Amino acid sequence: xxxxxxxxxxxxxxxxxxLETMILEGSLKVGERLPAERVLAERFGVSRPSLREAIQxxxxxxxxxxxxxxxxxxxxxxxxxxxxxxxxxMESNPEAQRxxxxxxxxxxxSCAYYAALRATELDxxxxxxxxxxxxxxxxxSGKVTRAEEGAADAQFHLAIAEASHNAVLLHTIxxxxxxxxxxxxxxxxxxxxxxxxxxxxxxxxxxxxxxAIIGGRADDARALSNQHIDYVQEVLxxxxxxxxxxxxxxxxxxxxx
Numbered sequence: 001x002x003x004x005x006x007x008x009x010x011x012x013x014x015x016x017x018x019l020e021t022m023i024l025e026g027s028l029k030v031g032e033r034l035p036a037e038r039v040l041a042e043r044f045g046v047s048r049p050s051l052r053e054a055i056q057x058x059x060x061x062x063x064x065x066x067x068x069x070x071x072x073x074x075x076x077x078x079x080x081x082x083x084x085x086x087x088x089x090m091e092s093n094p095e096a097q098r099x100x101x102x103x104x105x106x107x108x109x110s111c112a113y114y115a116a117l118r119a120t121e122l123d124x125x126x127x128x129x130x131x132x133x134x135x136x137x138x139x140x141s142g143k144v145t146r147a148e149e150g151a152a153d154a155q156f157h158l159a160i161a162e163a164s165h166n167a168v169l170l171h172t173i174x175x176x177x178x179x180x181x182x183x184x185x186x187x188x189x190x191x192x193x194x195x196x197x198x199x200x201x202x203x204x205x206x207x208x209x210x211x212a213i214i215g216g217r218a219d220d221a222r223a224l225s226n227q228h229i230d231y232v233q234e235v236l237x238x239x240x241x242x243x244x245x246x247x248x249x250x251x252x253x254x255x256x257x
Contacts, residue, residue, distance in 0.1 A: 012050050018044065030076055031076050034071065034073065100179065104180075104183075107173065108157055109225045112164075112209060112218075113221055114163075114166055116216050117216070127213065130156040133155065135206075137152045154177055205224065206228070
């Protein structure tokens with residue numbers, strides 16, 4: 001058997017591997033600024049030249065962006081699942097909103113299932129913080145904007161994705177975060193007008209989901225997540241039917257004064 005000389009691994013390659021892992025697992029978030037080179041070199045126990053070489057490699061890969069005199073950042077493009085024009089198009093299209101809910105049904109059910117199985121104590125602390133913020137929005141009914149409630153709702157589901165410890169699920173949810181917020185904002189107004197019990201239903205559904213995850217009940221967590229999306233789909237279908245009926249009645253009124 002013929003063998004060739006072993007290529008010695010450069011220290012910068014080890015640094016690259018560690019930073020890539022941190023990006024993949026979500027420890028370094030899209031758009032986040034890395035610590036100063038001196039601080040980062042001390043944390044890794046390496047020289048600053050080796051660290052700079054690693055950063056240059058990550059910039060070349062498109063994972064980091066270096067700004068002259070402004071530090072190094074995780075590339076914003078990593079979180080861009082959809083472009084801004086496409087986000088606006090999907091936000092205004094009822095069929096696209098329905099498609100997103102169908103997608104959320106599968107995606108968030110899996111996140112909830114794995115979060116119940118894998119969440120660490122730190123994950124549970126973050127999840128509780130997100131849940132408390134969402135409950136605060138519900139408690140301040142009439143004093144909170146739709147945008148605030150939408151952001152809190154989306155943040156709660158993002159915390160569940162983080163607790164799932166599945167990198168693909170996490171980055172998919174993060175990439176959809178803006179669309180998810182817009183979807184909630186678009187939905188809640190019509191839902192609250194359509195059914196008077198909607199706010200109480202959403203409060204109870206989110207609480208049940210939270211309790212299933214912190215209790216480690218994976219199958220229940222997935223089922224509750226699916227039931228939550230099913231309810232949203234059901235109410236929004238009623239909203240859409242009502243809109244169509246009113247439009248039809250308006251057309252008839254225009255034709256027959």
